[in-house]
Structure formats: C-alpha cells, structure tokens
Amino acid sequence: MEKHINDTIIAYLNDPDNQELAQAVESWLNASADNRQLFAVMQQVWESAGQLPQEFSVQEGWESLTAQLGIVAPPPPVAKVKSMYRIWWRVAAVVLPLLVLTGAWYGYHSAGAEWHTFTASKNGIDSVSLEDGSKVILRPGTGITWRLGKSQREVRMQQGEAFLKVAKDAKRAFTVQLPTGTVTVLGTSFNIKATPTYSDVAVWDGRVSVAGSKGQPILLTAGGLAIIDTAGRVSQPTGHYAYRGSWSNRNLRFHEKNLEVVLRTMETIYHIKIAVMDAKLLAFTVSLDVSDVSANEALQILSFTLGTGMKQLSDSTYQLGTAKK
Amino acid sequence: MKDVFPYSPAQVTEAFRNRDIQIFQDLYKAYSEELYLLAHHWVKDSDLAKDIVHNLFVSLWEKADQIIIEGQVKHYLFRAISNRALNELKRRQRHVGEELLQFHADEQSFHHTSDYILFQRELMQHLQGLPPRCREIFLLSRIHGLEPAEIASQLNISLNTVYFQISIALKSLRVALLPKKNF
Structure with a gap:
C-alpha cells in the first residue's frame, strides 16, 4: 500500500495536471493530517530539488581560478623530516x-x-580591447588573461577559440601562451583554437612564430596554419587557412577551398543552415574574398560564382542550387 | 556540514593586502558553493552562475589592495555576487526579478534568501550522500527534468525501479533535511 501511494505521489509530482492522479492524492490527503504533513514536506523537497543548479565542484573551481590567476596554492602541511x-x-x-x-x-x-582576465559569455561572441590597442574577439565561453609589461605583452589561453588583432609595437613582443606552445608576434591578426591537448594557429595577415615545447618554431605567413599536438610538436599542413578567422569579423576569405568547407564556415558565422540541392556542386572549389556582407549577399555572390541559384527559405535557412528533376 | 571560515572582516582585508593565498583559498572553499547557488538563484543558468563566481574571485584577487570589508564577510560576498548577477542580467537585457531588487534594499529579504540558499546547499550536500544509482536517477528527474519513463528508457531499467529509487531519495532527503518533523 505504501509503495503504491509513494508511486502515485511521485507520478503526481511529475504530472500535477493529471486529474486522475490528483484525485488519488487528494483522497489520500483527506484521510489524515499526518498524510497532509508528509505530503507538504515531500513537495517542499521535490520543488527545492527542482530549483537546484547543476553540480558544483569546489575543487575544480579552485583549480580553474588558480590556473587563471597564475597563483600557486600553498601545499598542505606535511611532517618535517629532520634528516633532510x-x-x-x-x-x-x-x-x-x-x-x-x-x-x-x-x-x-x-x-x-597586472594580470587581467576576460571570459566571453556562453551565449555569444564577445570582444575585449587591451590597453595597447590590440583587440581579442572570443567565441562563447572562451577566456583569456593578459598582462602588458614594459618590454613584453603576455596573453594566456587555456581553452576555446579567439581571433587576435595585435597592435604594432616593435619594442614589446606579443606572446600567447597555450597549453603546449607559444605564439609570438609583433603586429598581425590571427586565429587561435586551444584545448588542453591540441592547439592551432591560423594567420589572417602579417607573420607569427609558433613554438611548441619540442622542436623548432615555425614562422607562419598569411593563410598559414600551425598545429601544436599534445606532445608540444608543431606541424604545418599545406593549404590556405585564413578563413578560420572569418567567424570573428564576417570577412569571408577562402582560397581554393572545397564548397563544403565554405558552406559549413558560413553556417557557423551567420548561424544559418544551407541546404545544397545539387550534390554535384559539392565537387567545386571556391575562392572568395568579401568583407562585411550579410548571409544573403554572401550566398548571392557564391551562387553567382558557381553559376547557380539560391533561395532564402526563412530567417535562418537557405538553399543553394536547384534540385535535379 | 558547513565549512568554518574563522577570519574576521579585518583579517580578510589584511590578508588581501598581503596577498595571502592560504586565506584566499579558505575563503573560496568556504563560500564558493553558496555563492554559486545564490548566483544561480538570480540568473537561472548554471554555466553563467559558475562564471559569475569565478569572475568575482578573480576580481577580488586582482583588486585585493583596494578591498575593505566592512560587516560580515558572507554579507559582503553575497552582495558582491548579487551585484554581478544584476549587472549581468541588465547587460543581457534579461528580466530582473523583484526579489533581487528587494535583496539589495531590504535586510529581511537578505536573510530570507540566505536561509533559502543554506537549505539548497544542505540539499545539494545530502544528494552527494545518496547511493550512486539513486542519486543519478533523482538528478535526472529533478535537475535535468526527465520524466520517469524517459529515465527508464535512458538507463535501460524498469519504470518500477525509477519510482522506487526516487521514493528512496525523497525519503532520505526529507528525513535528513527536516529532522524535526514527524513522519
């Protein structure tokens, strides 16, 4: 009996609009004051639990804080060993x-x-201007810390993606410390994607030097990409990768890129979906260099280049090409 | 259950001046969870609440030499996190609840909200003590909002098991949290 009413109460708490459950609970509540008191407490716990956020780890939070602030927590006290x-x-x-x-x-x-910190909100691209005129545009949730000293400008980035426009200052090198490598520049724009085990750097313009913890640094020019692996080794795949920074500035810069890559990049930049109606189009490679255009304009240029049509279906959906009959 | 933070406001102010990492760590460990719950209470977003707590402590450390804590340390932190939550809601042009505005103006509202956060914290800590499967099912139900049938399907268990584990969790929590009531 107790199991039955427990199940009924839980089912009712899950579905309070269900009349059948409501009646069953109501008749049980009417049976005694104890039942009413018990139900009131169950309901309080149920509703309070429903207001709880996701779990919070104090230890993880502290580790993230010390990593960002660059402080080292004192070790727990240990017994001293005299002979040492x-x-x-x-x-x-x-x-x-x-x-x-x-x-x-x-x-x-x-x-x-002093070290400063900035974390982009989880809900949108955000940017921060540094005191030297440099600008950092960050993907949602990406955080950086920075310090601009007399002879060097330092940025640290653990995870996420950022596009950096570095102000020229020949007297102060600008470095970005990544989990397994360092990027050094004097004045340029480039895109960084960082994770604890993998990072890559794509140059929009200018030159940057990318060094891992192992091997020789690589000098990258516009369009170049460097990958730093988990062991700290740096490699440079062939091809043009300037488009990797397009998400930050709506400048579409592709050099002989497969249409699939171009469309997926545009989807990310404009938060749209593009359906390709003619699969043959996906075999094309595209070169494109346009600035500050809307999704509609960009797709018009693209469809013109490909010699096909495009159609806007809604605010966020487009189709490219014409379906074969 | 509750971490003890033994330092006075003057000692914390002095510790900030001296960049005392140990006291900073003690402060974080004693209050970060409550601050997280309070931030979540205002912004209703777990990730954003975590960010707000993180950024408050970053700011405390970076501006350590300018900080003077008057009144209780907990009150100072609660007001600081609420200010940050308020600013974040305004920045995102999201609705600012009456309770948050009252919290700033009214001492009684402050105590009411503090009690609620304390209750939530105890609830969260008792959840940690539930048997793993029971805890998982209860969290899926209450925090992730899954229906019992969805939980049964996701965990590949019977609907009866889901109801049974939720009732075990509810009983354990109400006994732990409201010991003075007669059941």
Missing part, C-alpha cells in the same frame, strides 16, 4: 640566489603590469 634539513639548506643556498635574480629580471620586464 642539511640537504635542503644546501639546495636553498644554490637555488635562492637564482630565484632572486630571476625574480628581479621578471619584475623589471613586467613592472607595474
């Missing part, structure tokens, strides 16, 4: 002066500079 004292003093005698010198050098080059 002398060894540690000897180590300290060598290491401490080195640390002091390193700190002094580092302090000079980053004097007066």
